[in-house]
Amino acid sequence: MKALGVLGTGSGAGKSWMTAALCAWLRREGVRVAPFKAQNMSNNAWVTLDGGEMARAQAVQAEACGLLPTVEMNPVLLKPSGGMGSQVIVLGRAEGHCAARDYYGRAERLWQVVADTLETWRSRCDVLVMEGAGSPVELNLMARDIANLRPVRHLDGRWLLVGDIDRGGIFAQLAGTWALLDEADRARCLGAIVNRFRGDASLFPDPQSWLAPYAPGFPVLGTVPLRRDLQPEEEDGFSAADQDRGQGDTLAWVRTPHASNLTDCQPWWDDAGVRGGGAEDAAVLARAPAIVLPGSKNTIADLRWLRARGLDRVIRDAAAAGTLVVGLCGGYQMLGEWLHDPTGVAGDAGDEAGLGLLPVATTFHAAKTLRATEAECDGDRWSAYEIHMGETIATGPCTPLHQVWNDGTPRPEGTQAGRVWGTYLHGWFESPRSRARLATAAGFTDYKPHAVPWAEQRRALYAAMAEHVAAHVNLDPVRRYLGI
Template sequence: MKALAVLGTSSGAGKTWMATALCAWLRREGVRVAPFKAQNMSNNASVTPDGGEIARAQVVQAEACGLTPCVEMNPILLKPSGPMGSQVVLLGRAQPHQSGRDYYRDFERNWALVRDVLEGWKSRCDVLVLEGAGSPVELNLMDRDLVNLRPIRQLDGRWLLVGDIDRGGIYAQLAGTWNLLPAEDRARGLGAIVNRFRGDIGLFPNPADWLAPHASGLPVLGTVPFRPDLQPEEEDGLRAEDEDRGEGDTIAWVRLPHAANLSDCQPWWDDAGVRTRWTADPAVLGSARAIILPGTKNTLADLRWLRARGLDRAILAAAERGTLVIGVCGGYQLLGERLSDPSGVAGDVGDEPGLGLLPVRTEFRAPKIVRPVMAQCDGERWCAYEIHMGRTASTAEIEPLHIVEENGQPRAEGVRRGRVWGTYLHGWFESPRLRAKVAQAAGLVAHRPAARLWGEKRQDVYRAMADHIAEHLDLAPVRRYLGL
């Protein structure tokens, strides 16, 4: 097995995107390829078919490889929850929260876990695409960094370095990273990639000539223009341009401080006649046709934030006027009558009244519920999933929101009270038929849903990403290393 790593000059340089594109390109080349990220810090998570929890980014990369996602693709997931630190997920199973200091005390144990998983991949694929995190040359962290250089050394792999020209200082990014790398690690480099170029690429000729005097031995493999239509999902959240997308009547998504699984919004971008806005402005909520409260990694903290900003009053007033209000996962919990987390297993400790729009109460306790389900709407079926610490129970007779299938058996899921809906399902909006029903309920008269499921559309995006890097990068060094 060969290992090909995608390192970045910083967080947000485009490592996830580039690793996904390489996975799709290698799959097209007939290579048995799989994705891997030793440690991911993200609240955008997904569920494997066997009920494990991993970062959403590695699920997307598995799709690009044509593989079923598994926990070995992301053995450590850190889910930030606020001042108390992060919930640690090891091989798909949630562990207690840890502070950064406590997590680093377990470094040797965590590295042993990663090392064992890496060794296990040797019999399962021909190429393992490793995604780094942040920068590989955070000098104060290099001795306890288990996601960047250590996995490459463990597998005697090679790396590509991605820099983001969109944020400026591209030559400083590349030269600085190169010169701070230890000599043994520089020797493993195949080249640098200038990512996210916007505008006339003819105005940026020969970057290798400018870089060479400052990073001798680091070739530049090419410049990749930014394509807004080739963004399958964001690992860390939303880009600034994604905060307000589309034209038409507005669906307002509440910008909770600990919002999770922001990709639930993305299928709406494929539709016409609808505007999606992420907002913390009561006035925007007041004028929206629908309000969606997304998932959150710290429900009680975000409930307090809603009240401090006056957003609770705006949501209650909108519901009173008949605006469609939908809560997804943590957002569903917020709409209930009461939330209780006596041990802080899901974030802040507390016991407080919710918004009171749905006749349910939520108590947070272990173990975490992580399960895939089959959603359905008007004959259309698609995969969705649940990830939550909360147990939500009704306080009065309720109308289920819909019927899902779990392990081949139907069951009721969610709650509907008039024009206030709650569901635990992430991926619920992936169905065009479901989005059409939501739009009809919200009065989005100009809404026209896309023709296909969002998951099917992503496969087209992966293929186009492979075409894009093949057009703009010199991949000969990669071919030589992999023997293609």
């Protein structure tokens, strides 16, 4: 097995996208390829078929490889939950919360988990494409960094560096990273990729000539133009361009401070007759015919945030006036009557009154629900999943929102009370029929869902991403190293 690291000059440089594109390209070349990220920090998570939790970015990369996601693709996941630190997920299972200072004390134990997991991949694929985290040359963190160069060294691999020209300072990004590396790590580098170029490419014809005097021996393999139509998912759900996206009736997504799994919004982006994006403004929420409260990594804290800004009243008033209000996961919990978390196992501790729009109450326990399932809407079935702390029970007569399937057995799921809906399912909007159901209930006037299910759209995107990278990056050094 060969190992190819995809490192970045910093967070948000495009490592996840580039890793998925390279995975798709290698699959196209007939290579048995798999993705890996030793440690990810994200509240955007996925549930595997055997009930493990992993970062959704690696699940997307697995899909680009034609593989089912497994927790061995992301052995360590950190889920930030506010001032208390992060929940630590190891090989798919939660190990409780940990402050940053305490987490660094666990680094060597977690590295052993990573190293053992890397060994399991040696016989399972031809190439392991390993995404890094942040920058590989954070001087204060390098000694305990388990996500960047250490996995490359462990497997005697090679690595690429991705820099983001869109944010500016590309030469400082590349030359500065090169200068802070030691010679042994430089020797493993195959080259740099300038990512997210916008505008006239003829104005940036030869970055190598500019970089060479400051980073001798560091080849620039190509410049990749930014293609907003080739974005299968954003790491955290919304990009800056998604704050006001599309034309038509407004579907307002309330972006709370601890919002999680915001990729639930993305199947809407290619539909016609709908305008959506993150919303924190009372006037936007008051005018919208449909409001969605997404998932949360700290439900009580986000509920208090809504209350402090008066958005709880805005949402209740909108529901009373006939606006369709939908809660997903943590948003579902907020729509209920009470939330009980006396010890703070899911975030901030306390008892908090919910928005009172659904006859349910939620109590948080240490056990976490992780369940892959099949959703159903108007005869259409597709894959979805649950990932949440807390048990939600009825406090009065309840009507299920829909039916889901587990191991061939149907069961009712979610709650609806008139024009207020709640569900624990992530991926519920991936079916065109489920989106059409919401649009009809909200009274959207000119809505038309994309005819192709979101999962199929993603598969077509991976092929286009592979073609895009191959057209703009000299991949010969990668070919020579991999022997393809």
